[in-house]
Amino acid sequence: MSKHFAFVVVPGHGHVNPxxxxxxxxxxxGHRVTYLxxxxxLPxxxxAGATPMERPWALPRPAQRGYPFAYSVKVLVARLRAAQEQAELVSPALVSRLGQDPPDAVCYDSMDVLGPLLAAxxxxPMIALxxxxxxxxxxxxxxxxxRGGLPDDSGLKExxxxxxxxQARFRSANGLPGADAPALAYEPPSPLHLVFVPREFQIAGDTFDHRFRFLGPSLGSRAADRGWRPPADGSPVLFVSLGTAFNDRADFYAQCIEAFGGTRWHVVMAVGERVDLPPAPDNFAIAAYFPQPAVLDGATVFLSHTGMNSTLESLYYGVPLVSVPQMPEQVVNGGRVAELGLGRRLDPSAxxxxxxxxxxxxxxxxxxxRGNVTEFAARLRAVNGAVLGADALEELLR
Structure with a gap:
């Protein structure tokens, strides 16, 4: 029987793409999806076939002043408080709109409080993405x-x-479970968690029970975007990208030009829309963005911020990583890459x-x-995460 799912997703390519x-x-x-x-x-x-519904999104953004962009505990806490306030502010209008065609379940981004609020x-039912x-x-x-990733931890305990x-007041006032959860637990308990990470990459992956379905990465129709082609002369391709959120790093891109200009590498460098660079060497292709799956399909190495989406797409295509993390979670991602022998992590401040x-x-x-990455890619490609996720949702609502 056809179901109606509401997807409530944090605005960000690394949240939407998976x-x-x-x-x-x-x-x-044959199911219907309303996507917020x-x-x-939204495009x-x-x-993908969803009905779009715009959600307001205006959270404080850390200033970009080089690693780690002043991404302190105070900034993180301020963003979480602002997300709570915004969710309470916008939820009545969104509930009214969704109430005209109620979903059978809300699938919500686990780093967001709006989804559980709408579900309640x-x-x-609510399902964590x-x-x-x-x-x-x-x-x-x-x-x-x-303990190890966030700088400027003065006043951390307070x-x-x-x-x-x-958080406890927010959840209690809105009838949400998990009022006694730890301070940085973004989401209340859910009967089903769809994790877009493979279990073998997840830290302590063997400790998660049946409530967690590890789907791994899926590319879907994005894999068909061939808006980039490898160089005709067969030069090895180095893909350079710091993602879409914290990429205002003209200093880093200049280092890449110095490091690889005039070398054997064909360098494909995505720099976002907020930097001005000098003319690039002939072996560089520089643009605001490139179709990442297409470039990775032809790349030899990915010099990356190691956001989770980029990390797993690189491994899906069998491309080893050199990590230059731009925020604390990416430090953990790059460390896991190195731990599993899938690449190396550099100290971004050095x-x-x-x-x-x-x-x-x-x-x-x-x-x-190279051998580790090739083997890991084969395991990722043997799993169809989208099918596993759809099966789990249908099973839950059956």
């Missing part, structure tokens, strides 16, 4: 970040204590043109890394 193949699969099976995210990201959902007010690490009683990413109180060139060359020449 969900699109699942939406495509649900629509292909920021207006500029991807529409192309609509009286329907996890674009990055899953958390349970054995592994807590947020604790790991606080900040987190106050945040825990505001990167030089020389270290970039040396590390990329070492990773490209390392047969152990």
């Amino acid at each position: 969900t699109v193949p699942l939406v495509e699969k649900l629509v292909a099976r 995210t920021a207006a500029e990201l 991807a959902a529409v192309a 007010r609509l009286g329907v 996890m674009p990055s690490w899953a958390n349970n009683e054995h592994f807590d990413l947020h604790d790991l970040l606080v 900040e987190l204590g106050e945040l825990r109180l505001t 990167v030089t043109a020389r270290s970039l060139r040396q590390t990329v060359e070492e990773v490209a020449a390392d047969p152990g890394i």
Whole structure:
């Protein structure tokens, strides 16, 4: 029987892209999907067959002043508080609109409070969509970040204590479970968590029970975008990208030009829309964005921020990574890549043109890394995450 799903997703390519193949699969099976995210990201959902619904999104953004962009505990706490306030502000209008054609379930981004709030007010089941690490009683990413990843931790205990109180009040006032959850637990307990990470990459992956379905990465129709072709002369391709959120790094891109200009590499460098660069060497192709799956399909090494979406897409295509993380979660991602022998992680505060060139060359020449990545890619490609996710949703609502 056809069901109606509401997807409530944090505006961001790394949050939207993993969900699109699942939406495509649900629509292909005859289900309906209403997709809520920021207006500029809705076209991807529409192309997947969803009905778009714009959600307001205006959270404080850390200033970009080089790593780690002042991404302190205070900034993180301020963003979480603002998300709560915004969810309470916009939810009545969204509930009214959704109430005219109620969903059978709300599938919500686990880093967002709006989805659980809408599910509670609509009286329907809620399913967590996890674009990055899953958390349970054995592994807590947020604790790991606080202990080792977030800079400027002065007043940490007080900040987190106050945040825990505001989260408890928010959840209690809105009838949400999890009022006693730790301060950085973004989402209340759900009967089903769809994790867009493979279990073998997830830290402590063997400790997660049946409530967690590890789907891994899916590309869906994005894999068909061939808006880029490898160089005709067969030069090895180095793909350079810091993603779409924290990419205002003209200094880093200049280091890449110094490191790889005039070398054997054909460098494809995505720089976003906020930087001005000098003329590039002949072996560089520079643009605001490139179709990432198409470039990775022809790349030898990916010099990356190691956002989770980019990390898993690189591994899906069998491309080893050199990590230059731009925020704390990416530090963890790059560390996991190195731990599994799938690439190397650099200290973003100590990167030089020389270290970039040396590390990329070492990773490209390392047969152990190449073998590990090839094997990992084969395992990822053997799993159809969109099918697994659609099966799990249908099973839950059957």
